[in-house]
Amino acid sequence: YSDQTFRAAVYEHAPLPPNRTIVVTRQEALDYMRKNLEVYKTATEEAHGQNVDIIVFPEDGITYNGHTRKSVRPYLEYIPDPKQEQWNPCEVPDRYSNTEVQYTLSCLAKNNSLWIVANMGDYQPCQADDTVCPADGHYQFNTDVVYDSNGTLIAKYHKINLFFEFMFDPSTSKEAVSFETPFGTFGVFTCFDILFRNPVVVLMKEKEVSNIVFPTAWMDTPPFFAAIQFHSAVAAGFGINFLAANMHNPQYRFQGSGIYSPDGAVAYYYNNSVKGQEEGGKLLVSELKILRNNALSHNSPMYSSKKYNGTQAMGDGVFHADTFGDNFNYILLTESSGKARVCHNELCCKATYTSRDNFTEMFALGAFDGLHTKEGTFYIQVCTILRCKTLEKSSCGQGSRVSNTYFTQLALSGTFKTPYTFPEILLHGENVFDLAPSTTWSYNAGSMEAKNGFEQPLLSFSLFSRDYDNDLRLTSSCGNPKLTIFTQCLCLLSLLFSVLS
Numbered sequence: 001y002s003d004q005t006f007r008a009a010v011y012e013h014a015p016l017p018p019n020r021t022i023v024v025t026r027q028e029a030l031d032y033m034r035k036n037l038e039v040y041k042t043a044t045e046e047a048h049g050q051n052v053d054i055i056v057f058p059e060d061g062i063t064y065n066g067h068t069r070k071s072v073r074p075y076l077e078y079i080p081d082p083k084q085e086q087w088n089p090c091e092v093p094d095r096y097s098n099t100e101v102q103y104t105l106s107c108l109a110k111n112n113s114l115w116i117v118a119n120m121g122d123y124q125p126c127q128a129d130d131t132v133c134p135a136d137g138h139y140q141f142n143t144d145v146v147y148d149s150n151g152t153l154i155a156k157y158h159k160i161n162l163f164f165e166f167m168f169d170p171s172t173s174k175e176a177v178s179f180e181t182p183f184g185t186f187g188v189f190t191c192f193d194i195l196f197r198n199p200v201v202v203l204m205k206e207k208e209v210s211n212i213v214f215p216t217a218w219m220d221t222p223p224f225f226a227a228i229q230f231h232s233a234v235a236a237g238f239g240i241n242f243l244a245a246n247m248h249n250p251q252y253r254f255q256g257s258g259i260y261s262p263d264g265a266v267a268y269y270y271n272n273s274v275k276g277q278e279e280g281g282k283l284l285v286s287e288l289k290i291l292r293n294n295a296l297s298h299n300s301p302m303y304s305s306k307k308y309n310g311t312q313a314m315g316d317g318v319f320h321a322d323t324f325g326d327n328f329n330y331i332l333l334t335e336s337s338g339k340a341r342v343c344h345n346e347l348c349c350k351a352t353y354t355s356r357d358n359f360t361e362m363f364a365l366g367a368f369d370g371l372h373t374k375e376g377t378f379y380i381q382v383c384t385i386l387r388c389k390t391l392e393k394s395s396c397g398q399g400s401r402v403s404n405t406y407f408t409q410l411a412l413s414g415t416f417k418t419p420y421t422f423p424e425i426l427l428h429g430e431n432v433f434d435l436a437p438s439t440t441w442s443y444n445a446g447s448m449e450a451k452n453g454f455e456q457p458l459l460s461f462s463l464f465s466r467d468y469d470n471d472l473r474l475t476s477s478c479g480n481p482k483l484t485i486f487t488q489c490l491c492l493l494s495l496l497f498s499v500l501s
């Protein structure tokens with residue numbers, strides 16, 4: 001690193017599955033994990049050869065996913081709390097037993113003089129006075145570990161927002177974790193966490209991080225949750241560097257890693273061809289500017305909260321289409337060039353566009369303002385120009401993976417309630433999804449523009465906003481532990497009723 005820049009790497013890892021139908025011995029678990037760690041060693045040495053300062057590996061990259069609580073047990077290690085003690089596993093390997101994975105990671109960091117972020121399982125016995133201890137007497141946490149370039153364990157983070165991971169316990173402390181490096185302040189969180197106030201807003205506003213390291217096992221889900229699309233948009237929306245290392249398993253839609261800056265993708269990898277599973281690994285290395293604030297930091301020039309402009313009555317031509325579980329309002333783009341506007345609840349979206357040719361494919365402007373409930377429950381506000389999957393209006397939210405329509409100008413804005421708005425651009429390329437070069441578009445406070453359009457066909461051009469703070473209504477009402485079970489049920493019923501209506 002220098003005064004101005006540092007070098008970052010992410011490794012998209014393609015692990016082979018272990019046998020998860022039986023409970024293996026610790027030795028068998030180690031034999032399996034060593035194969036993954038061998039791949040990590042090669043990647044780390046290659047990164048060292050390219051003067052990398054920090055490398056990130058994916059969620060479940062060492063242990064694999066889809067375990068049961070029992071089958072994952074032999075893969076776990078006791079990870080001490082770096083806030084309570086300083087430990088360098090490479091230099092003091094025998095302080096704790098069964099810590100081979102931590103030893104290997106620490107030595108990789110030390111021997112290659114770089115910071116390592118990896119994901120593994122933490123085994124924590126319950127304290128004697130723990131009244132909510134799991135029935136088997138210990139906790140199992142999905143954990144990110146961070147080693148500095150001497151091999152010292154600097155931080156550990158327990159995933160707060162689990163995604164159908166019944167083998168793990170959610171973080172009991174619910175603590176957002178950050179760490180200092182000579183090249184900036186980093187926050188660390190894992191996959192599904194990206195959609196929730198804690199840890200995301202806590203890290204941005206309270207800890208004022210300007211970089212995120214993000215081990216993930218993310219399944220591509222267009223129109224808004226393709227991995228490279230969503231993660232690059234979060235980097236731009238928050239004005240941060242974002243290092244996303246995904247698991248590679250295209251058969252199950254796990255694909256797409258990147259090194260993203262506030263201006264867009266600096267490097268990304270998207271390879272969805274299902275060949276031999278072990279062939280898909282990839283190291284990305286980039287130079288990034290050292291950032292000292294994020295878009296929400298006090299006095300940051302990038303922060304601006306747009307005022308709500310009022311609603312607009314629904315005009316002719318508005319139709320509804322299911323969009324990953326949400327009932328969006330859409331309006332078709334019919335002329336090859338023009339303006340369009342559509343509203344939903346308190347959100348109004350405006351677009352101007354010019355397509356290179358007359359439309360032969362269906363494109364629509366959509367709006368949604370409400371509670372998303374599919375694969376997670378959270379408030380969103382979304383404006384989008386997207387390609388409908390077919391020539392049927394009902395296909396508009398289905399996440400097209402093909403397009404042959406070129407735009408020569410696009411602009412989109414919305415009356416978003418919060419500054420947590422992420423500019424998403426997904427283009428169609430040889431490998432299905434491509435991101436737009438950072439020189440082709442700009443984003444500022446709820447408005448996105450591509451003055452000269454794109455050289456590739458468009459799949460979607462969206463502003464995805466998370467109303468993180470509104471989620472508090474969900475927990476403060478129904479999830480409030482002070483309420484009786486009966487009141488909580490009544491509350492959930494009324495919430496369900498309001499969503500349905």
Ligand SMILES: NC(=O)CCCC[C@@H]1SC[C@@H]2NC(=O)N[C@@H]21
Nearest residue numbers: 163191192217218219221225375
């Ligand atoms: N390992 C995880 O935590 C994965 C969670 C990310 C899933 C994202 S969010 C909802 C979408 N559904 C998916 O299948 N992928 C997307």
